[in-house]
Amino acid sequence: MLFEFSDEHGELRRTVRDFCEKESDENRVRELMSSEQGYDPKCWSRMAEELGIVGLIVSEKHGGADLGMVELAIVAEEMGRVLLCAPYLSSAVLATSALELAADEAAQNEILPKLASGEAIGTLAFSEPAHPWELSKIAMTAEADGSAFALSGEKSYVLDGSVASEILVAARAGAELALFRVAPDASGLSREALPPLDQTRRIARLRFDRTPATRISSGDISDQLNRALDRAIVALAAEQLGGAQRVLEMATEYAKTRFQFGRPIGSFQIIKHQCADMLVAVELARSAVYNAAFASEEDPESVSIAAQMAKSYCSDAYLEISNRNIQVHGGMGFTWEHGAHLYFKRAKASEVLFGSPSFHRERMAHSLGFGAR
Amino acid sequence: MNESELRERTRALLAEVNPDAGGDQRVPFRAAQFDHGLAWVHFPEGLGGLGLAPKLQGIVNDELHKGAKTFYEDMLINPIGIGMGAPVLLKYGKQEDMRGLLRRCFTGEEIWCQLFSEPSAGSDLAGLAARAVRDGDDWVLSGQKVWTTLAHVAKWGLLVARTNPDLPKHDGMSYFLIDMHTPGVDVRPLYQITGEAEFSEVFFDDARVPHSQMLGEEGQGWKVAIATLMNERVALGGGASKKGGGSIAVLIDLLKSVESQRSAAEDAVLRDRVARLYIESELLRLTGLRARAARHSEGPGPEGSIGKVAQADISKEIWECCSEVFGADALVYEHGYELRQGRTTVSDNRLQAKYNLLRSRAYSIEGGTSEIMRNILGERVLGLPGEPRVDKDMPWKDIPRSR
Numbered sequence: 213m214l215f216e217f218s219d220e221h222g223e224l225r226r227t228v229r230d231f232c233e234k235e236s237d238e239n240r241v242r243e244l245m246s247s248e249q250g251y252d253p254k255c256w257s258r259m260a261e262e263l264g265i266v267g268l269i270v271s272e273k274h275g276g277a278d279l280g281m282v283e284l285a286i287v288a289e290e291m292g293r294v295l296l297c298a299p300y301l302s303s304a305v306l307a308t309s310a311l312e313l314a315a316d317e318a319a320q321n322e323i324l325p326k327l328a329s330g331e332a333i334g335t336l337a338f339s340e341p342a343h344p345w346e347l348s349k350i351a352m353t354a355e356a357d358g359s360a361f362a363l364s365g366e367k368s369y370v371l372d373g374s375v376a377s378e379i380l381v382a383a384r385a386g387a388e389l390a391l392f393r394v395a396p397d398a399s400g401l402s403r404e405a406l407p408p409l410d411q412t413r414r415i416a417r418l419r420f421d422r423t424p425a426t427r428i429s430s431g432d433i434s435d436q437l438n439r440a441l442d443r444a445i446v447a448l449a450a451e452q453l454g455g456a457q458r459v460l461e462m463a464t465e466y467a468k469t470r471f472q473f474g475r476p477i478g479s480f481q482i483i484k485h486q487c488a489d490m491l492v493a494v495e496l497a498r499s500a501v502y503n504a505a506f507a508s509e510e511d512p513e514s515v516s517i518a519a520q521m522a523k524s525y526c527s528d529a530y531l532e533i534s535n536r537n538i539q540v541h542g543g544m545g546f547t548w549e550h551g552a553h554l555y556f557k558r559a560k561a562s563e564v565l566f567g568s569p570s571f572h573r574e575r576m577a578h579s580l581g582f583g584a585r
Numbered sequence: 586m587n588e589s590e591l592r593e594r595t596r597a598l599l600a601e602v603n604p605d606a607g608g609d610q611r612v613p614f615r616a617a618q619f620d621h622g623l624a625w626v627h628f629p630e631g632l633g634g635l636g637l638a639p640k641l642q643g644i645v646n647d648e649l650h651k652g653a654k655t656f657y658e659d660m661l662i663n664p665i666g667i668g669m670g671a672p673v674l675l676k677y678g679k680q681e682d683m684r685g686l687l688r689r690c691f692t693g694e695e696i697w698c699q700l701f702s703e704p705s706a707g708s709d710l711a712g713l714a715a716r717a718v719r720d721g722d723d724w725v726l727s728g729q730k731v732w733t734t735l736a737h738v739a740k741w742g743l744l745v746a747r748t749n750p751d752l753p754k755h756d757g758m759s760y761f762l763i764d765m766h767t768p769g770v771d772v773r774p775l776y777q778i779t780g781e782a783e784f785s786e787v788f789f790d791d792a793r794v795p796h797s798q799m800l801g802e803e804g805q806g807w808k809v810a811i812a813t814l815m816n817e818r819v820a821l822g823g824g825a826s827k828k829g830g831g832s833i834a835v836l837i838d839l840l841k842s843v844e845s846q847r848s849a850a851e852d853a854v855l856r857d858r859v860a861r862l863y864i865e866s867e868l869l870r871l872t873g874l875r876a877r878a879a880r881h882s883e884g885p886g887p888e889g890s891i892g893k894v895a896q897a898d899i900s901k902e903i904w905e906c907c908s909e910v911f912g913a914d915a916l917v918y919e920h921g922y923e924l925r926q927g928r929t930t931v932s933d934n935r936l937q938a939k940y941n942l943l944r945s946r947a948y949s950i951e952g953g954t955s956e957i958m959r960n961i962l963g964e965r966v967l968g969l970p971g972e973p974r975v976d977k978d979m980p981w982k983d984i985p986r987s988r
């Protein structure tokens with residue numbers, strides 16, 4: 213596999229980078245991260261209308277661009293690079309994929325066009341406190357009353373759960389894993405924004421108390437949802453790659469221009485080697501992400517393992533690099549004013565989101581047949 | 586005085602003033618401790634000590650731990666004054682009211698801060714630019730300091746300034762104890778990763794400091810600064826005060842009390858990491874004890890950097906590991922990031938660990954970076970050759986600087 217990007221891919225990357233650099237410079241990020249909503253609805257509309265990237269992976273018949281994981285990885289990488297504050301991962305990736313892969317046609321027809329056009333923000337509420345990232349351990353079970361259902365219990369760490377207008381919930385119907393749709397103003401639903409470690413991505417806790425829900429899938433959708441989650445994991449890993457690349461650049465720039473002892477600090481071997489180690493890690497992370505992205509097109513069977521590899525490697529790499537970057541910046545890297553901490557916090561939160569490196573390595577060991585006996 | 590007499594003397598102090606008596610006993614108790622010569626036993630009589638070997642301070646602290654529930658940690662009361670300022674003042678100061686200064690320093694009635702780092706001089710402290718120009722009996726200060734912890738509450742500042750820019754950098758500095766309330770000293774908060782301002786920027790605009798406040802002689806600033814920093818590294822690298830105490834205790838408590846979201850296999854991996862960190866913290870503590878026992882009265886040497894490096898690495902990893910124990914809950918940061926002055930203290934282990942994941946990023950920067958500590962260990966302890974120096978012998982004003 214040689215990861216060949218086409219001219220169109222290059223064009224997409226340039227367009228998104230341009231947009232991100234203009235619309236999401238550090239000042240803007242700081243404004244949005246301390247704002248109530250956490251994103252800019254106007255910017256979101258422009259991403260949908262001018263760039264067409266909100267509906268990037270939505271199929272054409274539902275108003276999307278019908279593109280694949282390679283394009284998604286490019287877009288996510290650029291967003292991660294600038295810490296774009298937008299409900300992209302939640303709405304354009306996870307909720308969209310869940311609908312595309314697991315929902316009934318009627319629900320797809322109704323909801324996907326709204327997500328693709330940016331008119332609605334979607335989220336998939338699946339994490340439960342006991343085993344947040346394992347779909348097979350989802351315990352919330354819908355109470356059935358004829359064709360109507362009611363949900364009770366709690367979903368946590370729901371991405372953009374406070375602002376989403378299309379709330380999808382993964383819960384059981386009997387033994388089957390199913391997708392439900394809950395109206396934002398449904399009775400018994402309460403949404404609580406959680407104070408985030410990483411202020412550039414919002415999370416919420418959703419509580420359901422006999423909340424009316426519509427089942428929008430048929431049969432057991434474990435496989436489909438796992439595939440949707442894999443897509444989100446690959447997108448997250450791509451974001452991590454973009455962030456790590458940016459942090460490497462920050463550290464290198466600083467090491468060239470900061471003088472101590474009459475010379476640039478980058479001339480001290482320990483700093484030079486730290487920057488070189490960051491570069492090695494970024495390039496391995498890049499291979500992990502592109503491997504997972506291209507696998508979806510060329511070898512779908514291998515996507516799960518590729519996603520686990522990417523998520524565990526990119527998480528470790530991004531965290532280590534953003535940590536090192538603080539160190540290279542000395543006292544400056546510890547300040548609020550400098551951007552280094554924003555990347556550190558994003559790296560830490562991304563490491564945790566969708567499962568820790570250790571969690572993914574354990575799953576990978578199983579998939580590769582050397583799991584625990 | 587032998588060990589049992591020292592224990593006896595400490596018990597007598599506790600009988601006289603009881604730290605557990607209720608209300609805030611800190612000032613009266615610490616004042617009495619100072620007057621009994623139990624503040625720093627290796628200091629001279631009358632100045633908080635008894636002229637004993639420094640390692641005997643351990644006996645006093647042990648007895649204080651045993652005799653009362655309340656134990657006042659130097660590092661919490663006046664970290665810079667007690668750990669770093671007092672020994673330097675004692676050795677280099679000519680102040681008339683030495684006793685009063687040391688006593689108020691020990692009780693925490695007067696907080697001290699350290700005005701060393703500048704925007705262009707951090708690791709390369711000797712590159713500093715703040716100027717002091719002699720005018721009659723005073724020195725007139727101009728320039729800027731940065732990252733000054735506690736400056737916003739400090740009464741006294743330990744200050745290094747350039748008194749002769751034409752000399753090579755190490756030779757042209759002098760050291761002062763400056764009253765932070767002097768006109769022309771302006772303290773502005775500087776916010777950090779947690780949203781708090783523990784440190785400040787300090788600007789000098791023709792602030793005057795009397796010549797009598799100089800520590801050491803004119804041109805000896807580097808020597809006094811190094812003595813200060815070595816004390817700091819020992820203070821920062823000491824490890825926990827009791828077995829299994831400090832940050833590792835928090836980690837183990839969390840491991841036991843936080844509901845695991847992990848599989849048995851992941852739990853085993855995590856447990857291995859915690860056990861390794863336990864070993865490392867315990868060895869750090871024991872190394873600190875050995876270093877203190879070997880301490881001579883001239884104060885610590887460059888080997889103090891061993892504890893400082895190890896402490897930074899181990900503590901940072903302990904707080905990272907706590908975060909792993911939290912699982913998905915690590916996404917939530919209850920403290921919030923409102924910009925504010927001072928430092929968060931919480932007794933709840935969970936919240937403390939969340940805060941310290943962020944705060945600990947500075948452990949390998951404050952008090953000298955881990956890279957600089959490793960240079961010191963390599964060059965000054967192991968005697969490895971230094972890197973070629975471009976700046977050492979030229980006049981300070983001619984050294985290349987950041988663009």
Ligand SMILES: Cc1cc2nc3c(=O)[nH]c(=O)nc-3n(C[C@H](O)[C@H](O)[C@H](O)COP(=O)(O)OP(=O)(O)OC[C@H]3O[C@@H](n4cnc5c(N)ncnc54)[C@H](O)[C@@H]3O)c2cc1C
Binds near residue numbers: 542
């Ligand atoms: C929380 C906190 C509290 C502080 N409190 C105080 C205080 O109270 N008073 C005070 O005076 N200062 C204080 N400081 C400042 C601290 O001492 C400096 O930040 C530290 O010495 C590093 O200097 P710098 O920030 O300028 O980084 P720089 O010196 O610019 O270092 C940048 C990077 O270059 C590396 N580097 C520099 N020189 C070399 C070399 N020769 N070889 C290899 N690597 C090198 C460093 O290790 C670092 O990684 C505090 C800092 C922090 C973070």
